[in-house]
Amino acid sequence: DFGFGVSGDGRRAPRYVQDLGMADDVPVVGAQAALLLGRAGWVGADALFLSQRDAIGTMSGDRQIKGVEFFRGDVVRSDASWLWARLHYGYELRWRFVPVEGVPIDLALSPTLGFGLYDLDARVRRLSPTPSGKRGGHMTAFVLAPGSRATFEVADVARLGVDLEWLPGVNGELAISTPAMREWERLRLFVGARLFFVELPGGYRYLNSCAGGGGITSDVKLRGVDLTLGVRF
Numbered sequence: 289d290f291g292f293g294v295s296g297d298g299r300r301a302p303r304y305v306q307d308l309g310m311a312d313d314v315p316v317v318g319a320q321a322a323l324l325l326g327r328a329g330w331v332g333a334d335a336l337f338l339s340q341r342d343a344i345g346t347m348s349g350d351r352q353i354k355g356v357e358f359f360r361g362d363v364v365r366s367d368a369s370w371l372w373a374r375l376h377y378g379y380e381l382r383w384r385f386v387p388v389e390g391v392p393i394d395l396a397l398s399p400t401l402g403f404g405l406y407d408l409d410a411r412v413r414r415l416s417p418t419p420s421g422k423r424g425g426h427m428t429a430f431v432l433a434p435g436s437r438a439t440f441e442v443a444d445v446a447r448l449g450v451d452l453e454w455l456p457g458v459n460g461e462l463a464i465s466t467p468a469m470r471e472w473e474r475l476r477l478f479v480g481a482r483l484f485f486v487e488l489p490g491g492y493r494y495l496n497s498c499a500g501g502g503g504i505t506s507d508v509k510l511r512g513v514d515l516t517l518g519v520r521f
Contacts, residue, residue: 291505292425309345329379339369353423368410376402431469467501
């Protein structure tokens with residue numbers, strides 16, 4: 289759900305799927321890159337982008353967007369786009385074992401610190417019973433979040449790993465933007481194989497971003513299959 293200028297409790301904020309008719313299963317595109325710094329660790333960047341256009345839905349309850357009332361049964365058309373991006377630094381601790389001659393096993397652990405950005409643009413227009421102009425808005429929130437990454441590699445060919453960031457319940461004193469990121473949770477579990485420079489990891493991804501402040505709210509959760517085509521050298 290999201291809210292721009294919503295008065296009262298959060299129940300008056302429109303829901304993307306329940307009210308606006310947006311798809312529950314959607315493709316999300318993204319890109320990521322990392323640069324190794326040797327003994328100094330590594331730096332990385334990644335971004336995910338999602339857009340839904342011309343969604344048709346019916347309000348399941350009374351809602352409000354920037355002071356304009358939408359009522360149960362109203363038919364609406366909406367557009368929305370989301371961007372999640374971050375820069376992060378990690379210091380890697382790595383151990384190598386050779387239990388079988390010629391088959392090295394690497395275990396790596398990296399505490400990380402990430403600077404994240406969440407950007408939302410949402411617009412809603414009532415089609416019936418009384419047409420209205422577009423209502424909605426744009427918001428950007430920032431966050432600093434700790435995290436970690438762990439990988440298990442066999443012979444530099446097969447890799448299993450987990451990448452996470454977790455910052456729950458940010459209060460006003462810790463906020464670095466308005467609106468502030470109240471919750472920022474990222475989890476990626478992956479397993480992959482490498483052939484020469486090409487890497488094909490896949491797995492599971494979970495993302496929770498909840499922002500609020502300055503009369504603006506947003507709460508979005510994504511979970512699903514994660515597929516990547518990459519180059520590593």
